[in-house]
Amino acid sequence: MSPGVISISNPKLSLNILTEGDIRQIHATTLEVxxxxxxxxxxxxxxxxxxxxxxxxxxETMVARISGDVLETYLAKAPPVFTLAAVNPDLDLPLxxxxxxxxxxxxxxxxxxxxxxERRRSTKQDVSDVARVADYLDAIAFHWVPISAQDCxxxxxxxxxxxxxxxxxxxxLQTETILDxxxxxxxxxMASLLAGGKEDLRERPLLSIMQCTMSPLxxxxxxxxxxxxxxxxxxxxGFMTMASCASTGPTTLAGNLVVGNAEVISALALMQMAYPxxxxxxxxxxxxMDLRTGAYTGGGPEDFLFGAATNLLADFYNVPLSMGAFATxxxxxxxxxxxDNSFSSFMAVSTLSDMLLGAxxxxxxxxxxxxxxxxxxxxxxxxxxxxxxxxxxxxxxALDAIREVGPGGTFFTHRHTMDHxxxxxxxxxMDRRPYSVWEEKRDGAREWALVKAxxxxxxxxxxxxxxxxxxxxxxxxxxxxRG
Amino acid sequence: xPEDLLAKITESVIGGEPETVVALTRQALEMGLEPMEIxxxxxxxxxxxxxxxxxxxxxxxxxLLIAAKGMQNAMDLLEPELVARxxxxxxxxxxxxxxxxxxxxxxGKSLVGTMLSANGFKVHxxxxxxxxxxFVVKIEETGANIVGLxxxxxTTMVGQREVIEALIEAGxxxxxxxxxxxxxxxxxxxxxxxxxxxxxxxxxxxxxAQELLG
Numbered sequence: 001m002s003p004g005v006i007s008i009s010n011p012k013l014s015l016n017i018l019t020e021g022d023i024r025q026i027h028a029t030t031l032e033v034x035x036x037x038x039x040x041x042x043x044x045x046x047x048x049x050x051x052x053x054x055x056x057x058x059x060e061t062m063v064a065r066i067s068g069d070v071l072e073t074y075l076a077k078a079p080p081v082f083t084l085a086a087v088n089p090d091l092d093l094p095l096x097x098x099x100x101x102x103x104x105x106x107x108x109x110x111x112x113x114x115x116x117x118e119r120r121r122s123t124k125q126d127v128s129d130v131a132r133v134a135d136y137l138d139a140i141a142f143h144w145v146p147i148s149a150q151d152c153x154x155x156x157x158x159x160x161x162x163x164x165x166x167x168x169x170x171x172x173l174q175t176e177t178i179l180d181x182x183x184x185x186x187x188x189x190m191a192s193l194l195a196g197g198k199e200d201l202r203e204r205p206l207l208s209i210m211q212c213t214m215s216p217l218x219x220x221x222x223x224x225x226x227x228x229x230x231x232x233x234x235x236x237x238g239f240m241t242m243a244s245c246a247s248t249g250p251t252t253l254a255g256n257l258v259v260g261n262a263e264v265i266s267a268l269a270l271m272q273m274a275y276p277x278x279x280x281x282x283x284x285x286x287x288x289m290d291l292r293t294g295a296y297t298g299g300g301p302e303d304f305l306f307g308a309a310t311n312l313l314a315d316f317y318n319v320p321l322s323m324g325a326f327a328t329x330x331x332x333x334x335x336x337x338x339x340d341n342s343f344s345s346f347m348a349v350s351t352l353s354d355m356l357l358g359a360x361x362x363x364x365x366x367x368x369x370x371x372x373x374x375x376x377x378x379x380x381x382x383x384x385x386x387x388x389x390x391x392x393x394x395x396x397x398a399l400d401a402i403r404e405v406g407p408g409g410t411f412f413t414h415r416h417t418m419d420h421x422x423x424x425x426x427x428x429x430m431d432r433r434p435y436s437v438w439e440e441k442r443d444g445a446r447e448w449a450l451v452k453a454x455x456x457x458x459x460x461x462x463x464x465x466x467x468x469x470x471x472x473x474x475x476x477x478x479x480x481x482r483g
Numbered sequence: 484x485p486e487d488l489l490a491k492i493t494e495s496v497i498g499g500e501p502e503t504v505v506a507l508t509r510q511a512l513e514m515g516l517e518p519m520e521i522x523x524x525x526x527x528x529x530x531x532x533x534x535x536x537x538x539x540x541x542x543x544x545x546x547l548l549i550a551a552k553g554m555q556n557a558m559d560l561l562e563p564e565l566v567a568r569x570x571x572x573x574x575x576x577x578x579x580x581x582x583x584x585x586x587x588x589x590x591g592k593s594l595v596g597t598m599l600s601a602n603g604f605k606v607h608x609x610x611x612x613x614x615x616x617x618f619v620v621k622i623e624e625t626g627a628n629i630v631g632l633x634x635x636x637x638t639t640m641v642g643q644r645e646v647i648e649a650l651i652e653a654g655x656x657x658x659x660x661x662x663x664x665x666x667x668x669x670x671x672x673x674x675x676x677x678x679x680x681x682x683x684x685x686x687x688x689x690x691x692a693q694e695l696l697g
Contacts, residue, residue: 042587109637109667121671148637148667157638179638220587246545248590291543293684294594296666366666 005091005141005171006380008100008349012389015350017305018312026254027316030261031068033217038063039266040218043225046270053273066266074272075265080318082236082279084142085204087170087194087464092204093141095281095320095354101141102345102380104134104373105327105361107177108147111368114453119367122147127164129457130360130368135169136456139359139377142172144210146360147368156480158183162190162207163473167465174322174355176210176240184209184226186480188233190473202234209237210283210322213263215248224267231271231278238322239267240283245302247289253305260286261313268319282314285324285357298329298364299340307347314353323348326358326376327365333372333446337362341379349383374449378429385425396420428452485516489525492557496529497536499549501556504529508557518564522572526554530601544685548594551601574605576696579621580631581609583642588635588665591685595631595664598685599692604629615642615649622650622659629692632678634665643668644676660695664688 018026041047042062051057054070084093084101093101111122114129127149134140145161152160158178165173178184187207195201209230211223219239227237241260243249249256268280288302289295297303307325314321325348328340341358348356358365359380360373390396401416411417429445431438438444488511495503504526511521533550536542565571580596582588589611596608607625609617622630630650634640643663650656660679663672673681680691 107637109672110669150637154638154641177637179636214587289544291545292540293686294544294591295684364666366669 004138005093005101006138006384007093007141008352008384008387009098011100011349011352011387012391013350013387014352015308015347016312017308022254023312023316026257026261026313029258030265031071033258033262034066034071034266035068036065037217037262038065039262040064040214041224041266041270042219043221045228046219046221046224049228049270049273064266066269071265071269074269074276075317077272077276078268078280078317078319079277080320082320083204084172084174084208084236085195085206086142086172087166087206089204091141091171093172097315097320097354098352100349100352100354100356102139102356102359102376103142103174104130104140104144104146105358105365106144106146108361108366108368109150110366111147112370114370114450114457121150122368123151124149124160124164126368127161128168128461130370130373131165132168132461133370133373133453133456134360135171135462137374137377139380140171142174142355143169144357145175145177148177153481155483156183156186156477159186159190159473159477159480162187163470163477166190166194166473167463167470168461170464172206172208174208174210176212178209178226179211179220179222181222181225181229182480184229186476188229188235189476191235192233193469193472198233205235205279207235208281209235211237211239211267213239213241213260213267215241215243215263216259217262219263219267224270227267227271228274231275231280234278236279236281237271238281238283239264240285240322240324242285242287242324244286244296245288246291247294249286251288253288253302253309256286256288257306257309257313260284265317268317281320281322281354282310282317283322284310285327286310287324296329296364298327299336299344303340304343304347307344307353308351311348311351311353315351320354322355322357323353324358325349325353325356326379327361328372329364331363331367333362333369333375333449337372337375338379341376342382345376345379345383346386349387370453371446371449374452375429375445378427378445381428382425485511485514488514488516489521492521492525493529493532496526496550496553496557497532499546499553501549501553504553505556505560508560512561512564518561518568519570519572521561522558526557530554534601547601548597551597555597555600575603576629576692577605577607577625577627578629578631578692579607579609579618579625579627580633581613581618582611582633582635583639583646584612584614585642586634586636586639587611588633591635591665592631592633594685595633595688598689599631602689602693604692615646618646619649619653619655622655623653627659628696629660629662631662631664631688631692634663634668637667640665640667640672643672643678647677660692662688662691662695 050064055066191207243260249259286306325345326341328337330336359376662680682688
């Protein structure tokens with residue numbers, strides 16, 4: 001059971017990589033793009049909504065062109081602050097602009113089995129297992145659907161995934177795998193039951209929705225329509241751009257930001273047109289393609305820069321941000337994974353991105369590794385310590401202690417050390433043993449992470465979900481499957 | 484003179500100037516050069532050199548794609564000329580490619596199509612959200628020896644299995660090799676559904692396609 005959640009707040013560390021002028025230019029260019037180039041909304045429902053609220057709509061191309069005035073009017077209706085609620089209120093996550101929270105990554109298709117070490121296709125049981133470990137870790141504040149329940153039918157898979165996670169955890173659940181109206185209606189029903197009613201759900205949204213855009217400058221019909229249903233009942237909805245330099249976005253980073261920005265804010269404005277004041281958030285995981293193969297890289301200086309830039313944009317629009325971070329392109333929890341995940345998470349936290357995604361998956365968010373999950377949690381703990389910065393005051397300047405220890409003395413046993421050493425960071429996975437000790441076993445972070453994961457998985461699973469509710473969920477899912 | 488022109492065509496393919504490639508190709512036609520000659524001594528050498536530079540790490544994917552674009556645009560110009568002469572360039576194989584039903588992700592699939600084209604395959608790109616029936620019909624119509632199926636979502640990748648099943652039902656399975664791809668796809672999925680090949684990127688796809696027909 002999770003003792004609580006470690007969020008990052010009141011940072012003494014911040015990075016400002018864009019000037020106010022830069023942001024205004026990006027915004028102005030975005031407006032120009034949305035107004036003259038347009039964004040594709042391949043959904044009649046969405047197009048009609050846009051048209052009714054002043055957009056110019058071409059039904060043949062399904063492209064909408066929205067004027068800056070209209071866009072800004074509707075964007076202004078988005079609430080700047082709201083809470084991602086949890087079944088256990090102690091685990092609520094206020095998105096108040098003063099917190100960064102870490103979530104698991106998604107949605108992978110394979111898992112490295114914790115016990116056999118085999119890399120295999122993921123199942124519903126795996127979704128539950130990963131959620132149990134994520135629930136245990138206080139670094140993880142909320143769940144994404146980490147891997148696909150591929151043993152469940154596609155038409156109800158997203159619902160099975162919700163059930164699997166809600167069975168084992170009371171932390172907030174954000175799903176990125178519900179892309180059609182049918183499943184969304186069922187998900188809302190499930191969430192309402194869990195919350196104790198529709199109005200309770202609106203007041204305390206236990207579920208939030210994450211949808212992807214289609215770069216450049218387009219959306220997916222199912223995602224839009226499912227998003228609208230969610231917004232109607234007050235579930236926070238976010239749209240994520242993954243525009244990739246040189247392929248689905250301009251090669252230059254500012255241009256890539258513009259393309260992604262146009263996709264995201266046009267979708268957020270759409271939600272506000274439909275349901276003014278509904279909670280929405282900006283989501284982004286921009287990247288740069290590999291020049292040699294066109295592949296998704298999962299990390300690189302461009303990605304890291306986007307990690308620090310995007311919250312400056314989200315702040316400009318006064319909405320929370322969900323930022324792609326961690327989510328290395330490495331095939332195993334190695335040097336590359338550490339580089340990717342450290343730089344990307346640092347950059348995202350440096351601007352206090354409200355939600356960070358990415359813990360636990362390898363190879364560009366495709367393979368779940370328990371080792372990686374635990375190691376990412378440790379990186380989070382390091383960030384948490386770094387962001388505290390250096391406190392300078394009478395106590396921390398330690399003048400009295402320095403005087404008493406004097407030249408050539410030691411601080412080991414001084415009162416001041418006793419008083420403050422609790423604030424020093426302690427690793428779980430970093431190896432600080434003597435070389436000879438290491439040489440004997442040659443073990444380290446990966447082995448220890450796996451031991452920890454296995455221990456959590458071997459414990460009796462805590463199933464906080466009321467069995468009666470679980471039965472209701474299964475009935476709802478069965479109805480969807482019956483077609 | 485013709486030699487110079489052909490050399491310039493080759494250069495403009497390598498240099499990534501599609502408009503120039505087309506203009507020079509038109510000039511060559513007007514000069515009386517045979518389409519086959521323009522292709523074999525102007526365009527193809529350009530693509531070959533671009534390919535070599537790419538293997539050496541001198542060219543990146545965009546260089547290759549712009550070169551292929553130049554070649555393709557010139558081929559579009561030359562196609563009617565070939566038809567009029569009852570000629571056709573031999574192709575390494577015929578490919579039908581598309582993104583499966585319910586999925587509108589396109590770019591990776593188009594990249595594979597372009598690379599296959601650039602490597603001598605005749606490619607019929609059906610686009611996105613392609614019904615099972617349309618795949619089958621096009622394969623029958625073109626006599627394709629490869630079908631490429633792309634899916635980017637865990638929920639749509641089952642469509643790849645469904646196309647294979649439809650091919651079996653239509654009695655076509657033995658006549659066409661099935662190549663699958665897309666972010667959530669991997670070798671174990673390809674094996675599970677009985678696909679003939681899988682590649683993680685466009686270059687890999689070309690290699691696998693060549694192996695499947697080789």
